[in-house]
Amino acid sequence: MKDTLTFKMKTLEYASIALLFIVLFTISIVSKQDFLYALHDYTLYLDSDPFRTIILSYGAGCLSMVSRFITQFFISPVFGAFTVSATLTAIFAILLKSFSKQGNAKKIVFAAIPPLALFVAACNLEYLIFDKVDGSVVMSLLLGSLIAVLLAWWMQVENKISLYLAIVVAEFSYFAIGIFSPLSMLIGASSYVKKDNKIAMMLAGIGLASWFGFNYLTSNLLHYEVYSIALFAPLYVSHSSTFFFHSLIALALLIVCPLVASKCGEETELSAKRLIVPGIAFVLAIVVAKLCCYNDESFHKILRLQRLENEEKWGEMISEARNTTHPTSDIYAYYVEALIANGENVDQMFNFPVEWEGYSTSNFCMPHMIHYEDFAFATGNYCMSLFHAMEYYQLTGENFRRLKRMMRCAVMMEEPELTEKYLNVLETSTVYSDYVKEWRKYKNNKQQLLADKEAYKNFDSYFEKKDDWFHAYSAADFIAERSNISNPKIAEARILTELYAKDLESFARDIPVAAQIYRGHVPPKCIQEAACLCAIMGNTKPVQSITVDRTLAKNVQKGVKEIQKAGKKGKNKMKKYEGSYLYYYFYKETDTKNYKGGDLKK
Amino acid sequence: MKKTNIIIFLLATLMSACSVDAPKSFTESSDAAPIQPNCYIGTTIPCNILPMNFCVDADKEFIVKVSGGKTEFSVASDNGNVCFPIDKWKSLLSENKDNDITFEVYEKTNNGYLRYAPFNMTVSSDSIDEYVTYRMIEPSYQASGEMSVNQYNLSTGEECIIASDHYTHSQPGYRTQRCVNCHFVQRHNSQNRSFYYRGEKGGMILSYNGTVRKIDTKTGDMPFSTSITSWHPTLPLIAFSMDNFKQSFHSSTTNKIETFNLHGDLVLYDIEKNEITNIIRTENRFESFPEWTPDGKHLYFVCTDDDKNKLPFDSVKYDILRIAFDADSRSWGKIDTVYAATKLDSSATIPKISPDGKFLAITRAEYGMQVPTEHSADVCLINLATSEFLPLKNVNSPLCDSYHSWSTNSRWLLIASKREDGSYARNYITHIDENGNATKPFRMPRLNPRHDADLLKSYNVPEFAQTPAPFSTAEYMEVVAKHDAEKAKFGSPMNKQVDGKSGASNIHHR
Secondary structure (H helix, E strand, C coil): CCCCCCCCHHHHHHHHHHHHHHHHHHHHHHHCHHHHHHHHHCCCCCCCHHHHHHHHHCCCHHHHHHHHHHHHHHHCHHHHHHHHHHHHHHHHHHHHHHCCCCCHHHHHHHHHHHHHHHHHHHCCCHHHHHCCCCCCHHHHHHHHHHHHHHHHHHHCCCCHHHHHHHHHHHHHCHHHHCCHHHHHHHHHHHHHCCCCHHHHHHHHHHHHHHHHHHHHHHHHHHCCCCHHHHHCCCCCCCCCCHHHHHHHHHHHHHHHHHHHHHHCCCCCCCCHHHHHHHHHHHHHHHHHHHHHCCCCHHHHHHHHHHHHHHCCCHHHHHHHHHCCCCCCHHHHHHHHHHHHHHCCCHHHHHCCCCCCCCCCCCCCCCCCCCCHHHHHHHCCCHHHHHHHHHHHHHHCCCCHHHHHHHHHHHHHCCCHHHHHHHHHHHHCCCCCHHHHHHHHCCCCCHHHHHHHCHHHHHHHCCCCCCCCEECCCCHHHHHHHHCECCCHHHHHHHHHHHHHCCCHHHHHHHHHHHHHHHCCCCCCHHHHHHHHHHHHCCCCHHHHHCCCCHHHHHHHHHHHHHHHHHCHHHHHCCHHHCCCHHHHHHHCCCCCCCCCCCCCEC | CHHHHHHHHHHHHHHHHHCCCCCCCEEEEEEECCCECHHHCCCEEECCCCCCCEECCCCCCEEEEEEECCEEEEEEECCCEECCCHHHHHHHHHHCCCEEEEEEEEEEECCEEEEEECEEEEEECCCCCCEEEEEEECCCCCCCCCCEEEEEECCCCCEEEEEECHHHHCCCCCCCCCEEEEEEEECCEEEEEEEEEECCCCEEEEEECCEEEEEECCCCCCCCCCCCEEECCCCCEEEEEEEEEEEEEECCCCCCEEEEEEEEEEEEEECCCCEEEEEEECCCCCEEEEEECCCCCEEEEEEECCCCCCCCHHHCCEEEEEEEEECCCCEEEEEEEEECHHHHCCEEEEEEECCCCCEEEEEEECCCCCCCCCCCCEEEEEECCCCCEECCCCCCCCCCEEEEEECCCCCEEEEEECCCCCCCCEEEEEEECCCCCECCCEECCCCCCCHHHHCCCEEEEEEEECCCCCCCHHHHHHHHHHCCCEECEECCCCCCCECCCCCCCCCECC
16 A cells, blocks of 8 residues: 555655645735736836846845846736746755755755745735835845855755855855845855854855954945944835835845754655655645735735826726725726726716725835825826836836826826936836837827827816926825916816815815806815805805706705714715715715825816 | 967957057048047046046947057057046156147048048146045935945046945845935045935934944934035035925826925034034925035025915926134124026025135026926026126036036036936036136946946935045945934924024024
8 A cells, every 4th residue: 555655756846836836826826916917016126227226236136137127027927927936946946956865755845845935925025015125125025036046056066166156256245136146145154054064164264254244344334324234235125114124034044944954864655654754844834925925905006006107007906906805095096097097087086986094004114105106196287206216116126017107197298308318217227128118109299199098188178288286295285286277177176186185174165266267167075065065064155156956955945954863883884875975974984194285276 | 279379369359459550551531539438528627637547439440549659559459438447547647747649530431541530628627526426326216226425536447336225135024215316525634424314214324533433413403304415625524405395296297206395494503512412493484405615614505585385396496595603602604695686587596615715616597496307407607706606508408417526626627417318317528627618527436337337216415525435335334223312402492493504503594
């Protein structure tokens, strides 16, 4: 019986390698596509001298450069999933090979734990992806670990010359691969613990000494980074971040696993009974990996919306944004952007069919930094969009997303020289040649762009041709500040901003001024409803200045009575009013912390 | 044997690439050579400048022959970059002082070589200061992105960072407003310098007589810290303006962003006493951009008229004034108007006097004093002996040409210009002769000619320097990180308007 269930070792190795690849690839494809796409969107690879000079001057510069090169291809998430899975599987395969003298069952488990831990770390970049973190840091982690295990494997060859050569290579590559250089020696050291303690101690000693010593040189002589940042290059995302924490755990497991594996007895065959243990452990590890991955719905929603925005799938953006249980100001901003792009009725702004809750993203980002330049662009505020993109391009990490935004701003501002500059830079990437070709034709022809793309025509309707100065720091605020009656769209945007902020006092003040934009036609329902609300509260000026549908007014009166009767707790009974401004006003929380208001200019 | 052959082949290929010969037969074209930047054509260059490398079409093959006097050499390009060997370039320049050097650009076509119209550069025997310092910054200046003060060697093309706020921005959790800016040098001792490192642990980083200190220059009843700096040419004194700059965005004009001042007074810092005293503090006017004359007897500055609170901000305009300074008594004297731009319905700013004292370079714009985004901004000269206004039409562009700096020999003017795309400033250099005649400006050359085209940052506040920064980045950063700022003393009476006095002499109105 035992014989029939015994596998040849090589077959088992291949089977486990294939299984791991399939599992990782499947998880990545099913649930990580938007994340992988975002890694590409928030990285930058340019084949240019200033770019190379900057990247290579940082700690682990070469690794970062290679990772950026690879990550740019994650524009196709399938390629991203394949690369991530293949790299992790390669680490698994090398570890399997390194543990060849250990028992099969246990060696599979020990070899599988580090790549799975790395996968968990890689999927936990969280909101830092929007901040000063390059999307390629994930690939740097995986690729660096692969290099480290390869070097460590080389050190284990039964040949002292190879060992010393591997040490020299690892030492010399310190500035190119950073933390992964000492890591390779520490992995090597843990592999030698049982067979040759002298070599183990030497490797550990050199690894640690070079790690601290070279970092001292890096931070004090060659670079201008602080010691602790150089120490963990290229993983210095944030020392308190989940990504950093998980990465260190994964790297520690890379060191610990060979140590523990070396303690195991030698076996060449595997029984069915023993196969159950690693099997269960393997499945559990995958479940843990899946569960540990960052699951904040808002985070994944923003990634999804940004991807759809890049692909200009406005209808899908609206559906996705509505289908959310934890709306944030970022999600709402993308929702409104998609509404504008699609030319949807403004009443839809308040038809956000979820309970609006103040939801803390607990990230390091500046307020609204995630959507700021995107929303500014969608509301025809190209100058502000351009300048914020310019600045955040440096401040939060250079990336394709902001480079494309700057280029589009330049097109909309009709500045061909500036457009060409961005196109030239973008052209030095590997994956954007077609995109550059498509946009170059609009360089001197904004009208052609507006004719070709309806969304851009809709964005441009908010463009204020009469020059005005303003400064503002939130999406709501800059609409409020710049509202000018000379552009009815902007005046309306201001009114809607007031309604969004539930600032009926400002609404009552401004609507008589804005009334002229509705002369000859009926204003949007939400504005009529708000005017009726003002009347019920004692200010009849708004209803006197605009046309209000009689039936709608009666319904508002009726609705207010019902809502007053039902109270806050009775909102479930008031579902029939969902989508109306009335319902929004009474039952939905809004993010108004940055709303400061402004004056509608006559 | 095989390996040896490969090595010999590679070496031979390398050698042939280095020693290209210009084509003997070619067809001629009257078109101008398709080089970038094309401002190199017909310009005047200093005799000690690094190679004027330029770009050509990356998809074609080119040979460029450069000749002058007895020297000539050619280089080939198949990647769009035309780079001259630095040794040959140096000897070419040294042999051709006050003469022209000629460039012939040959393009390889299917029918052989095509030669574009040859062009010249005139090699001036006037040398240029070896170093330029500038701030690298995003054009937006809004949330203090990553900025650094860099130093560039005009003879070798080497660039290094003097100080950077990358130091703190590397940690996303520490998102503090930081600013590294305004790097200024004492004219007769360029080892003495200062720049600001603002924000947490910030202050003025002062290197003086071989030491680096961090000084807190907001003292006494000063409402704001010091900003724009001018070192006295010989004495241990620095004149500062005390400004409160704010920004707004334009909704539609190509100026894009507007920087305006909500305060403006002048103070004097005595390095040895570590003491600040008032120069001019007024309620009804803004004074800023101090600039010492080369003899140190006058301080030039910009000043609004008596109604500083005009709105909108684009109606605030500045004149150039000067105030006398008596070094012995350390007292201030009479104020004169040097250039009344407001009478011409314009604004004059950034006064910079040539070290020989002959010319005053200013930036003239429609309004304001901080004009790095104003397309109307142009650099002009005023002959201080005759008061003749020289508009430098061949130097300026339709877009913003603003900040400027004189070389030590007064023959070269460095200008930050946004002429290429309206947003990103690049350094341009022009030769000014003894009569104030300027030559066509050229973009500051880079060893990699694509450098500036690919760079998404602006050059800001460029200044010439004769010597390199006396301290390393690490030494400066150590002062920033570890030292508490020394608080400067305040040596003037508090809460007092001082029109043209430093607690000593009386004001003489214009």
